[in-house]
Amino acid sequence: MDDLDIQKQTIEKIRKIVPKKLQQKEDIFFAKFSKHKGNTQTKLKYLYEFSDTLFGYVYQAVPCKKGCSYCCHIPVSVSEVEVTYIEKSTGIKRKNLPEFDTQLSVPCPFLKKNVCSIYEYRPYFCRVFVSVNETAAGCYPDVINKQESLMFGYGELQKSYFFLVREMNIQDIREVFK
Numbered sequence: 001m002d003d004l005d006i007q008k009q010t011i012e013k014i015r016k017i018v019p020k021k022l023q024q025k026e027d028i029f030f031a032k033f034s035k036h037k038g039n040t041q042t043k044l045k046y047l048y049e050f051s052d053t054l055f056g057y058v059y060q061a062v063p064c065k066k067g068c069s070y071c072c073h074i075p076v077s078v079s080e081v082e083v084t085y086i087e088k089s090t091g092i093k094r095k096n097l098p099e100f101d102t103q104l105s106v107p108c109p110f111l112k113k114n115v116c117s118i119y120e121y122r123p124y125f126c127r128v129f130v131s132v133n134e135t136a137a138g139c140y141p142d143v144i145n146k147q148e149s150l151m152f153g154y155g156e157l158q159k160s161y162f163f164l165v166r167e168m169n170i171q172d173i174r175e176v177f178k
């Protein structure tokens with residue numbers, strides 16, 4: 001079986017694991033999200049809650065596990081609303097840091113002993129980025145752009161995130177926190 005077959009198989013496995021009702025909720029999530037009356041912080045929490053529920057199932061089918069931190073060494077986008085959320089939740093304040101060189105495999109400043117130290121408050125992309133390969137080794141910075149890999153994600157969830165952060169400043173996490 002080649003890499004592409006394994007990726008397709010993993011995606012198929014995810015489709016079987018995620019309950020039908022939850023999948024149906026995702027199918028119409030944007031319509032509901034776009035009508036949410038809360039402020040940006042409340043909307044962000046609502047989005048995180050839904051993505052965590054969804055990905056709680058996805059994680060059962062992928063090689064991503066606690067202690068694997070390959071994807072914490074690649075670029076990590078964070079929007080203004082998320083920076084504020086991290087600041088408010090952790091008490092860690094933003095800094096005005098130099099532009100991050102995406103060619104460097106510098107670990108995220110929140111990665112401590114291979115574990116995310118702000119896991120509960122981590123940005124959207126940290127929540128929804130998963131490997132559908134046999135192992136997560138393909139996420140390593142030197143490898144990720146060289147290998148052919150299917151991307152896995154949820155359209156309505158993604159659309160909702162971009163709707164929330166539209167017109168907001170988006171930076172790499174290493175340009176904001178140290």
Ligand code: SF4
Nearest residue numbers: 072108110111116126
């Ligand atoms: S915030 Fe946490 S999960 Fe996201 S890149 Fe940093 S250490 Fe990794």
